Amino acid sequence: MIEVRNIHKTFGENHVLKGISTLFEPGKTNLIIGQSGSGKTVFLKSLLGLHQPDEGEILYSNRVYSEMSEDLKRNLRQEMGMVFQGSALFDSMTVVENVMFPLKMFSSMSESEMKDRADLVLKRVNLKDAHHRLPAEISGGMQKRVAIARAIVNKPKYLFCDEPNSGLDPKTAIVIDNLIHEITVEYDITTVINTHDMNSVMEIGEKIVFLKDGHKAWEGSNKEIFKTDNEAVTNFVYSSELFKKVRQMYLEERN
Structure with missing residues (x-):
């Protein structure tokens, strides 16, 4: 609240x-x-x-x-999780790397735990096969899904x-x-x-x-x-x- x-x-x-x-x-x-x-x-x-x-x-x-x-x-x-107007994904990072970024910044998870968590939220936003693609290789709608996945990966309130x-x-x-x-x-x-x-x-x-x-x-x-x-x-x-x-x-x- x-x-x-x-x-x-x-x-x-x-x-x-x-x-x-x-x-x-x-x-x-x-x-x-x-x-x-x-x-x-x-x-x-x-x-x-x-x-x-x-x-x-x-x-x-x-x-x-x-x-x-x-x-x-x-x-x-x-x-807090944030979905920016233009998605604001890192161009040089893959989809899964973008989603894992907040975990690397704020969590103490191991690499395998971060990948598991990223995989879970990507599945939740219905992106199962885009993990190793770059933002430029996916549609605007898919980019927005990645941005949502990144925003919720740390289980925000x-x-x-x-x-x-x-x-x-x-x-x-x-x-x-x-x-x-x-x-x-x-x-x-x-x-x-x-x-x-x-x-x-x-x-x-x-x-x-x-x-x-x-x-x-x-x-x-x-x-x-x-x-x-x-x-x-x-x-x-x-x-x-x-x-x-x-x-x-x-x-x-x-x-």
């Missing part, structure tokens, strides 16, 4: 985060959405500990980050995903969404996803935090988002004709 209490973040005269409070629960896919410039990236980096809020607190399983010693912060970082569907075709994006959701539930991870993808919102948005101009303008589930009269949310979510039609169908079914 991650609890955010009234955090503010300013860069010079730019007040980016303005009193955001929310709760991200384990076993659920928690999504952060909003227009460019709304504060999503700074918020995600604050959750990762890359930015220290000027005011407010962030708690990880009831542990206040700002009160932790450097050793405890280092331990917390080992409890917290999983962060920055635009995990970026650059993927719609069909592959749905597969990646479902995989992240399955892993979240299976391992009871607190997963936080920064996304522009409205399909992700509809498919796996169990908790959605909508940011606007640095404020939390709305929060709820993918079912509740159809019901809201919050103008900022409806203007953002239903900017496309497709989602306007989906919402209209929902409203007609209710009536």
